[in-house]
Amino acid sequence: MPEIAPDPRVAGRARWNGLLLLAASFLSVTGGAVTTVALTFGLLELKGQADAVGMVLASRAVPLILFLLLGGVIADRIDRRLLMIAADGLRATAQLLLGYLMLFGGATIPVMMSLAFIVGMGDALFVPSQSGLVPELLPQCQLQQLNARMGLVSSVAGIAGPVIGGILVKLAGSGLAIAVDGLTFVLSALILAQIRRPAAAHQSQSIGRDAIWTDLKLGFQEFLRRRWLTLMVGQAALFHLLVLGPLFILGPLMFKGAADGALRWSELLSAWAAGGLCGGVAALNMKPRYPLAYAAALFPLSAVIPASLALPLPHVVRLSAFGFGSACLAVFAVFWTTTLHTKIPSDVISRVSAFDAVVSLSLLPAGYVLAPALLAAVGINDSFWIGSAVCLACGGVLLSRDVRALQS
Template identity: 35%
Template sequence: MKTVDAKPLLLHNRAFTLLFAARAISVLGNGFARVALAFAVLGLPGATPTELSVVLACQALPQLLFVLLGGVIADRTSRSGLMIVADVIGLLAYGAMAVVLLSGQATIPVLAALAVVSGIPLPLFLPALSGVVPEIVPTERLQQANALLQSAVSLSLVLGFGLSGLVVSLVGAGWAIALNAASFLVSAVLVGAMRLPPQARATAKSGWVDLRDGWREFSSRQWLWVMVLQSTVTVAGIVAVTGVLGPLAAEDGLGGAPAWSVIVACHSLGMLAGSTVARHLRPRRPLLTAVLLSFVYPLPMVLLGVVAPVWLTALSMFACGVAGSWFGVLWMTTVQREVPAESLSRVSSYDLFGQLTLAPLTLLFVGPLAQSFGYGAVLVWFGALVLLSSLGALLSPQVRRLSSG
């Protein structure tokens, strides 16, 4: 295990500082929206867990459909320009959602339609972001850069989740979602101020050729597709818990939106602690370390399933946040180091595509499953599946042996 020089030189880099601020502000708004949207749906007259599943599935589906396109565009054009486009779409989608909620015109079909649009920014923004970081940061500083960005994400989620329950309780979900819309505007302005120089791109004859070449880079690395398969199952479990099952458990026996906000805020505090660890330590076997960390993920699922006390569930979510944040930094740094720069956004889009594959179906069916079998049983099932996926990843020799150099 190596230590990493943590001198704050990156914060003297103008482009990185603007990117850091853009991520912090945008994620702060998303923290409000993730809690607010769930309780906005559940607060409609006669709303059911199935209807919540439908709305969240509508948000997840375009993330799956557009993510490969986002990778191709990011490798062909200005990555920062694509990030601005994504922010503008988020501003319009969440702004409209806030208007219908605050005006009392919200219905399940209207929220579902706006949820579709609100799902488009993520698959455009993230592949571009993965390629922008190596453009503005030296290779030897990549892990520190990813850890600092993760710190921004974590701290913003702590504030967003921690305050969102209070805002929802006092003034309603519409104002929380309006704050998210404003955060997209600020993020777009900050990214635009980065003014990155044009990057030379190797442009193929068609997008299909770009996709094929990206797939070749992705599929030729066993460690890459094995880890993505693990993440496919893990992300399905996480979106089921954070999107539907967790709010249901909180509404039924933990105290509603304020209790759920405390739980998810503790998760974000754990992410902040994990990113701090990741900024200072570089394991010799980054992927092996990442998989071992993932064995923590099922714990909060099981505790929510058995309706454990809020403090115990919050503690487990803190531990999960530490593991998940460190995992993410190790993973992103490994991909950025091992994959050629000209293919990085496309490979990242295949990574995201794999992670998001089961999310729409999970969100669509988890509500009906909870109604049929009880949310507690479904939470325990997801915990078991996530545990099995981590055990499966350890079977790959490349995952166990890949070195950080």
């Protein structure tokens, strides 16, 4: 059967929707990075204690983990664009109020924790809604490029955000920097309001207590019935628990006593960000017939990151290893996200994406907690070797035909 040429007006609207999503994503990620810097220095000025920083940052992470699955259920029943706008409004209100209190007084630790909790609830609504909205707005042939561009936008925002935050804190103080983050959420909501959903987009449905539990159950069943999905999420779980979590605790510890140790570690993180950018650019034009197998084959190559810390290598070699490993992970992320968008039905994708995200978000803090135990048990070098071995073992998912044979 001959392929029907797409309506130019529909294709143009899809491209415009993609650009709007990219702009909203850039503002949200940049604002979040600004806040991380501003909140840390603001709390240290206010209390002078690191534990206060941890409590407030945790207050934002906890509701994201607790309510992400619920957010997925709601996003599969309600207009996802409106839900993202509402989430931005919630986060903007909390951040603007926090900025005001930090500027003019009244920003106690309990108040800051409460407002951070509200922001985390907004995150729990926004994340699964965005995951479900992308395939709703664009045809499948444009999903890979949009996912690659969103990865690029996140990398650029992750680099620019801390720099902007540091400049704002130095020139105007933490309160104003956090208020700027609130304004980025306002701008993001205004941009999202310009998106026009296709007529075939899923329609809103009523939500009740029984419906929530039923939808959670159905979402979990959809998650379990795809072997390739459970294997890949299991791989991500091991990576966050045994590689990424310990790496970001033990890496700085390794450089703590060295001359210019903090600078060297920050250079490695910059190489990680640069590698992510390069990987995102490379993924724009890749079109493998078996994208999931391609992604799964690239994932073990990230073993060079912890291995470079376990070996007594020159700093430039470690920089190259961090950049290369990060580029592989960035390409993996593009094909993984695109596979979810193309292989999961639109009426359950927010829930399935939420299950995927919950695994990563919950096990990364567990990896932070595990790091000191690994250090005490086997030492810092062997901890990195364990991480490298786990990355290589993740290639075992290629033994499954469900992973190897899934076509684009």
